[in-house]
Amino acid sequence: MYLKTLHLRQFRNYQDCLVNFNAPKTILVGDNAQGKSNLLEAVELLATLKSHRSVRDRELVWEEATVGEIRANLERAYGSVELSVTLRSQGRRTVALNQESLRRQLDFLGILNAVQFSSLDLELVRGAPEKRRNWLDSILTQLEPIYAYILQQYNQILRQRNALLKKIRKQEIEGTNELSSQEQIDQLALWDAQLATAGSRVTRRRARMLQRLAPIAQAWHTSISGATEVLDINYAPNVSLEEDDPEGVQKAFLSKIQQRRIPEQHQGTTLVGPHRDEVEFTINQTPARAYGSQGQQRTLVLALKLAELKLIEEVVIKNLLTFTSYSEFKRVFPYDGARKLSRWAQKPWTCLASK
Numbered sequence: 001m002y003l004k005t006l007h008l009r010q011f012r013n014y015q016d017c018l019v020n021f022n023a024p025k026t027i028l029v030g031d032n033a034q035g036k037s038n039l040l041e042a043v044e045l046l047a048t049l050k051s052h053r054s055v056r057d058r059e060l061v062w063e064e065a066t067v068g069e070i071r072a073n074l075e076r077a078y079g080s081v082e083l084s085v086t087l088r089s090q091g092r093r094t095v096a097l098n099q100e101s102l103r104r105q106l107d108f109l110g111i112l113n114a115v116q117f118s119s120l121d122l123e124l125v126r127g128a129p130e131k132r133r134n135w136l137d138s139i140l141t142q143l144e145p146i147y148a149y150i151l152q153q154y155n156q157i158l159r160q161r162n163a164l165l166k167k168i169r170k171q172e173i174e175g176t177n178e179l180s181s182q183e184q185i186d187q188l189a190l191w192d193a194q195l196a197t198a199g200s201r202v203t204r205r206r207a208r209m210l211q212r213l214a215p216i217a218q219a220w221h222t223s224i225s226g227a228t229e230v231l232d233i234n235y236a237p238n239v240s241l242e243e244d245d246p247e248g249v250q251k252a253f254l255s256k257i258q259q260r261r262i263p264e265q266h267q268g269t270t271l272v273g274p275h276r277d278e279v280e281f282t283i284n285q286t287p288a289r290a291y292g293s294q295g296q297q298r299t300l301v302l303a304l305k306l307a308e309l310k311l312i313e314e315v316v317i318k319n320l321l322t323f324t325s326y327s328e329f330k331r332v333f334p335y336d337g338a339r340k341l342s343r344w345a346q347k348p349w350t351c352l353a354s355k
Contacts, residue, residue, distance in 0.1 A: 001113060002075040003043070010065035011087070012038035040116075042070045046083050047114035048138065049095070049105055058089040066090065074112060083111060106152070110145030113316055115309050124304060125281060125288050125297045132279040136206050139213070139308055143315050147205055154198040154274065161191040161270050169268035195273060196253035202274040203237050204244055209311075210235045210279070217307035224299050229283050231300065238276040 003021050008014040013035045028036045041051050045060075054060055061068040071084040084096045085108075094101055095108040102108055123131045140147040168184055171177070179187070214233040221231040235241075239252050253272065257264075260271045281288040283296050292300065 001077075003072060003112070004075055004080075005073045006039070006042060007071040008039070008042055008069075009071075010062040010068035011042060011060060011070055012062065012068075014038065015062060043072075043112075043114055044116060045070055045085055046072050047112045048141070049085070049108060052116070052118070052120060057087045057093055060087050061089045072112065076111075081111060083108070106145070106148045109141055109148050110316075113142050113312055115305065115312065117305055121301045121305060122297060125292065125300055129276075129278045133274070133277055135304075136209065136279065139311070140205055140209050142312055143209065144205065150198065150201045150205070154195075154202050157191065157194045157198050158270055158273065158275060161188075161195055162268075164188065164191060165264055165270065166268040168265055172265075192254060192257050195270070196250045196257070199239070199253055199273045200246055200249035203239060203241055203277070204246070204249060206274065206277065207235055207237065207241050208244065212315075213307050213311050216310050217303045220306045220310075221299065221303035224303055229296070229299070230285075231303065232282045232285070234280040234282070236278040236280055238273055 005021065006019045008017045008019075010016075013033075017035075017039075019039065028039060030036050037053075041053055041060075045051055051060065066089045068087040069084060070087070071082065074081045074083065082096075082098050084099075086094045086096075093105075095105050096102060097108065097111065124135055137147070137151055141151075164187055168179065168188075171179060210233065217233060218231050221229065239249065239256050241249060241252075256272045264271050281292075281300055283292055283300065286292070288297060288300055
């Protein structure tokens with residue numbers, strides 16, 4: 001896969017900008033606030049339909065416009081591909097593949113594969129469990145685009161079940177009888193079954209992916225640390241995963257839901273499921289999040305990102321796109337990370353111009 005052109009119209013500070021990528025490595029040089037990071041953000045949106053900098057589309061559209069567009073041409077093994085994302089300050093965004101609109105945005109994912117490096121990556125180690133879950137999910141979406149639909153389905157079920165639990169909790173507090181005891185049992189049983197089915201799909205896929213990623217990350221960590229440290233990666237699902245068996249995992253889900261029934265109704269929220277999973281990193285048998293030094297945490301993050309690159313390369317494509325701020329990369333990863341990263345193909349970097 002190779003990104004050939006990127007065309008931005010009314011996006012961020014770009015009114016109309018066409019960029020041709022004619023070399024394996026691209027360095028974007030400019031002063032602060034010139035749009036270097038905005039260009040990389042456009043690539044991120046094409047790859048994931050998400051931005052780590054913004055959650056609202058109106059923030060992505062040029063301030064004097066109502067509609068913005070990101071368009072790119074790729075060269076893949078099966079031929080040329082054109083991707084486009086149309087953003088609106090008011091209204092829903094739309095996506096197109098080869099100039100044909102896609103009804104489901106999920107069908108857009110997995111066409112452009114990209115891995116980002118930034119200073120925010122340290123949150124993979126330092127941050128809350130949600131950061132690590134989101135990281136797993138972002139990798140899985142590139143490896144298996146159908147996973148985006150599976151995760152969306154799970155989150156929809158989770159929201160509906162939480163709404164029911166809140167309703168039951170409110171009814172208990174206020175002493176109303178909107179739902180009878182039997183109706184509560186029947187409705188919860190319906191959502192329990194759906195949560196177990198969808199949740200087991202998420203959990204099993206996360207476990208399988210991490211089984212493939214962990215040895216690669218451990219090998220990179222050994223190389224970067226000079227074999228002075230041993231990295232262990234442990235997936236700690238909220239529901240025990242003894243074997244990769246759909247029926248067995250679903251039964252484990254339902255069993256734990258029954259165990260947590262009273263606390264869930266008391267708190268008015270779902271306490272069982274992959275939305276409470278954790279990924280544990282230990283260095284020389286010491287938890288990296290709580291006790292790792294800054295240097296150890298940086299080494300760990302670099303190993304994780306290089307493993308992510310390698311895994312996507314093995315599973316999806318031969319060449320993939322990486323993008324980062326070079327200054328941030330050197331600050332966060334003060335090793336020979338750039339040399340190791342240069343093994344892979346296309347790499348846009350941003351640099352601050354010096355006067």
